[in-house]
Amino acid sequence: MQFPGRRKKLIGSSQNDLYDHCLQFYGQPPLENISLTEFETFAVERLKLLKTVENLGVSCVKNSEQYTKKLDAEISKFFFNKEDGISEYEKRRKDHISHFILRLAYCQTEDLRRWFIQQEMDLFRYRFNDLHSKHKTDFLHKNNLKYETVSAEEKKSLQDKLIASSYGLSGTKVEEHDVYKVPFQDALDLVRTRKVYLLAGNAYIPHHEIVTIVLNDFRTRLSKALAMTARSLPAVQSDERLQPLLSHLSHAYVGQDYSIQKNIGKISLEQIDALSGKSFPLCMRHLHKALRENHHLRHGGRMQYGLFLKGIGLSLEQALQFWRSEFVKGKVDADKFDKAYAYSVRHMFGKEGKRTDYTPYSCMKVILSNPPSQGDYHGCPFRHSDPELLKQKLQNYKVSPSGTNQVEDAGFSLNHPNQYFTESQKLLSGGRDIKKEVDMSQRSQENPASVTRPSQANSKQAHEEMGDLDSFFQDE
Amino acid sequence: MPTSDYDPACLPDLLPLYYRRLFPFSQYYRWLSYGGVSKNYFQNREFSFTLKDDIYVRYQSFTTQNELEKEMQKMVPYKIDIGAVYSHRPSQHNAVKSGTFQALEKELVFDIDMTDYDDVRRCCSAADICSKCWTLMTIAIRILDRALREDFGFHHLLWVYSGRRGVHCWVCDDAARKLSVAARSAVAEYLSLIKGGEETVRKVVLSDPIHPFINHSLSVVERYFCQYAIVEQDILGSKESVDKVLALLPEDIKKDLTVYYQEEKNPMKRWDRLCTLVEHKKSSIKKGGQYFDKEIMLQYCYPRLDVNVSKGVNHLLKSPFSIHPKTGRISVPIDLKELNTFDPFEVPTISLICEELERPRADEAEDDDVKDKENEQEAGERRRIRDLQKDF
Numbered sequence: 001m002q003f004p005g006r007r008k009k010l011i012g013s014s015q016n017d018l019y020d021h022c023l024q025f026y027g028q029p030p031l032e033n034i035s036l037t038e039f040e041t042f043a044v045e046r047l048k049l050l051k052t053v054e055n056l057g058v059s060c061v062k063n064s065e066q067y068t069k070k071l072d073a074e075i076s077k078f079f080f081n082k083e084d085g086i087s088e089y090e091k092r093r094k095d096h097i098s099h100f101i102l103r104l105a106y107c108q109t110e111d112l113r114r115w116f117i118q119q120e121m122d123l124f125r126y127r128f129n130d131l132h133s134k135h136k137t138d139f140l141h142k143n144n145l146k147y148e149t150v151s152a153e154e155k156k157s158l159q160d161k162l163i164a165s166s167y168g169l170s171g172t173k174v175e176e177h178d179v180y181k182v183p184f185q186d187a188l189d190l191v192r193t194r195k196v197y198l199l200a201g202n203a204y205i206p207h208h209e210i211v212t213i214v215l216n217d218f219r220t221r222l223s224k225a226l227a228m229t230a231r232s233l234p235a236v237q238s239d240e241r242l243q244p245l246l247s248h249l250s251h252a253y254v255g256q257d258y259s260i261q262k263n264i265g266k267i268s269l270e271q272i273d274a275l276s277g278k279s280f281p282l283c284m285r286h287l288h289k290a291l292r293e294n295h296h297l298r299h300g301g302r303m304q305y306g307l308f309l310k311g312i313g314l315s316l317e318q319a320l321q322f323w324r325s326e327f328v329k330g331k332v333d334a335d336k337f338d339k340a341y342a343y344s345v346r347h348m349f350g351k352e353g354k355r356t357d358y359t360p361y362s363c364m365k366v367i368l369s370n371p372p373s374q375g376d377y378h379g380c381p382f383r384h385s386d387p388e389l390l391k392q393k394l395q396n397y398k399v400s401p402s403g404t405n406q407v408e409d410a411g412f413s414l415n416h417p418n419q420y421f422t423e424s425q426k427l428l429s430g431g432r433d434i435k436k437e438v439d440m441s442q443r444s445q446e447n448p449a450s451v452t453r454p455s456q457a458n459s460k461q462a463h464e465e466m467g468d469l470d471s472f473f474q475d476e
Numbered sequence: 477m478p479t480s481d482y483d484p485a486c487l488p489d490l491l492p493l494y495y496r497r498l499f500p501f502s503q504y505y506r507w508l509s510y511g512g513v514s515k516n517y518f519q520n521r522e523f524s525f526t527l528k529d530d531i532y533v534r535y536q537s538f539t540t541q542n543e544l545e546k547e548m549q550k551m552v553p554y555k556i557d558i559g560a561v562y563s564h565r566p567s568q569h570n571a572v573k574s575g576t577f578q579a580l581e582k583e584l585v586f587d588i589d590m591t592d593y594d595d596v597r598r599c600c601s602a603a604d605i606c607s608k609c610w611t612l613m614t615i616a617i618r619i620l621d622r623a624l625r626e627d628f629g630f631h632h633l634l635w636v637y638s639g640r641r642g643v644h645c646w647v648c649d650d651a652a653r654k655l656s657v658a659a660r661s662a663v664a665e666y667l668s669l670i671k672g673g674e675e676t677v678r679k680v681v682l683s684d685p686i687h688p689f690i691n692h693s694l695s696v697v698e699r700y701f702c703q704y705a706i707v708e709q710d711i712l713g714s715k716e717s718v719d720k721v722l723a724l725l726p727e728d729i730k731k732d733l734t735v736y737y738q739e740e741k742n743p744m745k746r747w748d749r750l751c752t753l754v755e756h757k758k759s760s761i762k763k764g765g766q767y768f769d770k771e772i773m774l775q776y777c778y779p780r781l782d783v784n785v786s787k788g789v790n791h792l793l794k795s796p797f798s799i800h801p802k803t804g805r806i807s808v809p810i811d812l813k814e815l816n817t818f819d820p821f822e823v824p825t826i827s828l829i830c831e832e833l834e835r836p837r838a839d840e841a842e843d844d845d846v847k848d849k850e851n852e853q854e855a856g857e858r859r860r861i862r863d864l865q866k867d868f
Contacts, residue, residue: 161688163685164685164686164687164688164691165685165687165688184628184629184659184662185651185655185656185659188658188659188662189662191662191663191666192661192662192665192666193665194665194666194687194689194690197687197688198627198628198666198689199626199627199629200626200627200628200629201627201628201629201630201651202629
């Protein structure tokens with residue numbers, strides 16, 4: 001991969017050729033010199049954009065009005081330049097360069113890659129859908145997606161079949177809008193679920209679904225490119241000017257996965273009750289309390305809490321003792337525990353089945369997968385709980401009323417329950433400076449439960465009802 | 477399947493004869509070389525053999541037709557499977573750097589096994605087949621052959637009798653051989669309509685609008701259904717099987733039919749009544765579950781394929797022209813033009829064909845006769861091979 005700083009300067013007149021469409025697949029890396037300042041600014045701003053894409057994807061229904069409005073605003077911010085009138089060329093250049101810089105930061109691990117691809121795809125999907133129909137076709141052609149549109153006669157003769165196979169198609173739609181002929185190998189998701197008309201090896205894709213095809217292509221290309229970038233990364237990382245920035249970028253926003261257990265055995269079982277009050281994030285505290293009270297947790301809760309405990313340093317033996325002693329106080333006798341539940345604890349530690357050493361869940365995972373239902377205690381209280389109840393609970397935990405209303409910036413972004421634990425422990429043992437303004441004394445009195453969560457909006461209702469509490473959840 | 481001639485104990489004597497005189501090596505080699513367009517295509521192909529006493533050997537590969545012949549005559553495999561074309565010669569896979577030995581291409585294959593229909597056939601079960609349930613294979617071939625050709629645009633399909641209880645399909649197009657795992661699994665799922673195992677009662681659920689593929693498949697099923705299911709399988713005959721059918725219907729229709737069937741014993745009339753009631757219900761509700769009769773037909777007749785067989789690029793499948801050790805039958809190609817008259821019980825067994833070979837030839841006529849029998853099975857294959865050769 002070519003790297004800025006080692007290439008010739010760009011000639012002015014070919015500007016327009018380089019960026020002949022507002023969207024691109026990021027196939028070719030940038031070939032110009034760029035200042036370190038611009039390098040850093042572009043990267044950080046794109047990262048903010050992607051982070052917004054992620055948060056909006058979690059808190060709003062994609063393509064809802066709210067989603068569209070907010071994302072639009074963020075994209076405008078990204079392209080906005082303090083000087084008057086940023087040109088189209090400059091917008092596209094920023095888009096291009098910032099994407100490639102972030103590739104450097106996000107190519108290294110599977111998790112980073114997955115995150116980056118997901119957000120870039122969501123961003124691309126939004127921008128592509130926003131395009132005028134003609135520009136969509138333009139884009140396809142310019143990128144060698146040689147998908148022909150079906151002629152009017154063929155559309156007419158196949159009309160009934162098209163309507164019977166594709167979602168959201170009517171007679172008028174078929175007539176008015178384009179239908180694309182795509183080799184079936186490029187439309188596997190639609191083929192697999194039989195949601196498309198197939199003839200002679202081609203899938204007949206209506207206009208509104210062509211974005212799915214394009215996205216598949218986008219994902220494949222980006223995935224391959226990231227793998228290649230990872231291979232040339234050592235050369236880049238040896239550049240001292242860039243190394244600190246790149247590692248800051250990838251850590252600040254995605255963070256560790258706590259899969260490698262540090263401090264195994266440093267925590268004793270007797271400490272857990274006390275720790276839960278001091279250094280557990282709200283979700284884990286909640287789970288711990290439910291476990292102590294009911295002497296039981298369902299599967300979702302066992303997984304979320306059990307893996308968290310593994311992440312803070314509990315060994316397998318300790319975990320087995322912990323769960324057994326609690327369950328035995330309830331309806332489960334020791335025998336049954338050993339038969340039914342011990343297996344799943346061992347499984348969590350990678351000692352059973354396909355021996356995957358499961359990683360503790362990140363906040364995103366807790367929020368997005370497996371929402372709790374009746375009788376469950378897992379999930380994220382900031383997302384899954386009723387706001388009033390949540391407010392009450394926080395007050396119970398001695399977060400002062402002003403604390404629930406204030407936004408406090410601890411100088412890092414919280415993405416993982418185990419991160420919360422680690423930072424909290426650091427704080428309590430006095431090993432860390434806090435960058436922004438925080439009242440230290442208030443902090444040691446209250447629980448660190450007042451540390452902010454990244455922007456989450458529970459629901460429209462929450463927005464309307466909560467007012468103050470709402471701002472608690474916003475990043476800025 | 478009773479074959480009075482065939483005795484598995486004779487295999488050690490018959491197989492060497494079969495491999496020396498009858499196995500169509502030159503057509504086989506020509507098929508698998510695909511015109512020599514890709515370098516080392518035949519040489520990098522994996523074969524697996526099951527030898528006497530169930531000894532299984534994988535990663536067999538051969539450099540020439542001659543070597544293939546010699547090895548087969550030497551090892552005398554009881555079973556032969558064909559696998560994928562790899563990046564290197566399979567027989568040397570241990571010498572290759574770990575991670576670089578990979579399956580690159582293979583025909584897209586389908587395996588239809590009669591045992592997968594045990595919940596809907598009454599005449600036989602497990603490995604048994606009879607002329608009554610063989611219709612299921614006919615239906616499967618017609619439906620899948622049409623779909624693979626018309627929907628997916630494939631041209632070179634080889635249908636083969638497995639030798640005991642099913643059929644295989646080898647899709648040999650260049651595009652098919654290059655399909656990824658994801659693509660193969662997508663094709664197989666597109667072709668699957670029967671969902672659910674032991675626990676599921678209603679295995680087919682149709683909703684509006686009905687996809688053209690399903691409509692095409694239904695028209696095939698409808699051609700055979702009455703004769704096959706109502707008459708031969710008698711699914712509306714005994715109480716037990718009637719109950720199974722009724723279990724697929726909503727309460728109100730079920731009640732009505734239970735009463736009606738107390739009087740009416742004629743299965744055709746019973747089926748007609750069922751269809752009428754479903755039709756009635758359809759026009760009275762606005763949406764949902766209007767196709768009970770079609771669902772029943774599909775559940776009893778639609779092809780059941782094993783997605784796992786089709787998915788894997790490196791999956792090994794029984795070779796055409798190999799012998800099935802349990803029945804002695806040769807895995808012969810099926811000519812779709814003669815599909816309606818194909819009879820699995822008429823397929824030559826190894827003992828039959830060897831016996832014919834051994835018979836002293838009195839005159840020309842008999843000679844031709846024997847040759848005809850030998851060629852009969854190969855004719856179909858040659859036709860297929862000729863088709864395959866056209867493009868390669």
